[in-house]
Amino acid sequence: MKNNIILIFLAVSLGSIGQKVTLNEKSGQIKRSVVKNKKSVNLSSLDTLVNNKKTLITSNKIIDADDNIYTSVIIGVQEWMSENLITTKYADGTPIPNITDSNQWSNLTTGAWSYYDNNSQNDITYGKLYNWHAVSDLRNVCPSGWHVPTDAEWTVLNDFLAVNGHKGKEGTTLKSTTGWSRNNGTDDYGWFGLPGGYRNNDGVFYFIANVGSWWSSSEGKANNSWYRLLNYNNDKVYRNSFSMRNGFSVRCLRD
Numbered sequence: 001m002k003n004n005i006i007l008i009f010l011a012v013s014l015g016s017i018g019q020k021v022t023l024n025e026k027s028g029q030i031k032r033s034v035v036k037n038k039k040s041v042n043l044s045s046l047d048t049l050v051n052n053k054k055t056l057i058t059s060n061k062i063i064d065a066d067d068n069i070y071t072s073v074i075i076g077v078q079e080w081m082s083e084n085l086i087t088t089k090y091a092d093g094t095p096i097p098n099i100t101d102s103n104q105w106s107n108l109t110t111g112a113w114s115y116y117d118n119n120s121q122n123d124i125t126y127g128k129l130y131n132w133h134a135v136s137d138l139r140n141v142c143p144s145g146w147h148v149p150t151d152a153e154w155t156v157l158n159d160f161l162a163v164n165g166h167k168g169k170e171g172t173t174l175k176s177t178t179g180w181s182r183n184n185g186t187d188d189y190g191w192f193g194l195p196g197g198y199r200n201n202d203g204v205f206y207f208i209a210n211v212g213s214w215w216s217s218s219e220g221k222a223n224n225s226w227y228r229l230l231n232y233n234n235d236k237v238y239r240n241s242f243s244m245r246n247g248f249s250v251r252c253l254r255d
């Protein structure tokens with residue numbers, strides 16, 4: 001198989017712009033060129049699935065500083081939240097700013113969050129997008145007793161899946177069974193990986209319904225940090241580093 005494959009992403013929210021993308025299979029690096037597209041997605045059935053999932057509350061409730069309640073799953077030796085983070089506060093109750101302006105977002109050196117496309121309706125399904133400065137803040141973006149996984153802890157998850165019958169299909173194993181533009185996952189462990197897209201370091205939003213991206217707490221090189229990515233047309237979990245000013249989803253891991 002060639003190292004580079006061509007993906008056609010359709011960004012699906014208000015005023016979104018589609019992208020023709022070259023994704024390097026080895027590195028997960030994304031290169032973009034603009035393709036206008038006005039395709040939209042009806043999220044009502046997926047919203048219902050997310051709301052129904054919230055009724056499956058574990059006996060040991062996971063509650064963030066906004067009093068949101070989350071579910072969790074145990075995969076190997078780790079316990080993961082099975083939903084993307086939606087808090088607007090650090091664990092000590094300090095508010096995290098919601099930054100909507102693209103120019104302001106692109107110059108941030110402190111923690112912030114946004115909705116995809118600055119549209120609050122995306123919060124129910126996909127959660128919020130946080131820059132890495134929020135992820136690395138010592139006040140902890142996750143609920144007490146939980147933390148943003150390190151790069152090494154993400155690798156533990158991937159390795160567990162690989163040695164338990166999912167080698168080469170770790171991404172499909174984590175993807176939700178609905179909600180992707182194409183090629184939904186099998187969600188074998190209930191991790192419920194959704195394609196929430198991301199916010200670029202220039203403040204522009206990309207790839208909802210096609211890509212899910214999640215931060216690690218580990219710093220990379222040259223103002224970059226490590227993250228994991230699932231995409232609609234590949235079975236893998238991609239590991240790469242990207243600008244700390246990007247906005248990605250967050251999953252928390254129990255301490």
